[in-house]
Amino acid sequence: GENVEQHPSTLSVQEGDSAVIKCTYSDSASNYFPWYKQELGKRPQLIIDIRSNVGEKKDQRIAVTLNKTAKHFSLHITETQPEDSAVYFCAALNNNDMRFGAGTRLTVKP
Amino acid sequence: DTEVTQTPKHLVMGMTNKKSLKCEQHMGHRAMYWYKQKAKKPPELMFVYSYEKLSINESVPSRFSPECPNSSLLNLHLHALQPEDSALYLCASSQDRAPYGYTFGSGTRLTVV
Numbered sequence: 001g002e003n004v005e006q007h008p009s010t011l012s013v014q015e016g017d018s019a020v021i022k023c024t025y026s027d028s029a030s031n032y033f034p035w036y037k038q039e040l041g042k043r044p045q046l047i048i049d050i051r052s053n054v055g056e057k058k059d060q061r062i063a064v065t066l067n068k069t070a071k072h073f074s075l076h077i078t079e080t081q082p083e084d085s086a087v088y089f090c091a092a093l094n095n096n097d098m099r100f101g102a103g104t105r106l107t108v109k110p
Numbered sequence: 111d112t113e114v115t116q117t118p119k120h121l122v123m124g125m126t127n128k129k130s131l132k133c134e135q136h137m138g139h140r141a142m143y144w145y146k147q148k149a150k151k152p153p154e155l156m157f158v159y160s161y162e163k164l165s166i167n168e169s170v171p172s173r174f175s176p177e178c179p180n181s182s183l184l185n186l187h188l189h190a191l192q193p194e195d196s197a198l199y200l201c202a203s204s205q206d207r208a209p210y211g212y213t214f215g216s217g218t219r220l221t222v223v
Binding site for chain 1: 141153154158200209214219
């Protein structure tokens, strides 16, 4: 089955700096790669996603890149703000089987 | 309606109790999922239903019994749980075999005493 690895497990940045989180996946049949933000006690919220036929997608301060050959994808957050502090999960989907990375706890210091 | 609704939001149950978690969506999604999430861990897939049929069971113990009575409803029946089963249980739905509209419910926080 699919195995998703995520790094780093914790990330601390200064407000205004950029943050990058990286994930790798094992199943070349996976074709959809979402990123979720989860605040304490709440459900995971989709923040951006990318499909396997696209290399890059951007939404305001958030961007995701996908390298299918290397089987890795990354989340980029620019101009970070304290409210970006949360746990971020990457995931990979093949048919109806969604697998998550272990998560990255992002802290943005004011 | 673009929501996945889960009830109850919180549940405390004893190890000899029988309880059920409910999940409902009216987005026309034909795939529905149960996940278990422990503190500081990612969601772990438990079950997947596709067109009301169980398609994935991730070797979940039989004390968890899923049921999909129709295309809008998904239940998780709980019996003889252990304290280590305490977790956030998340339901999700999507179009079948496609990620479109993959949506999580707000979860049921279960405590087994």
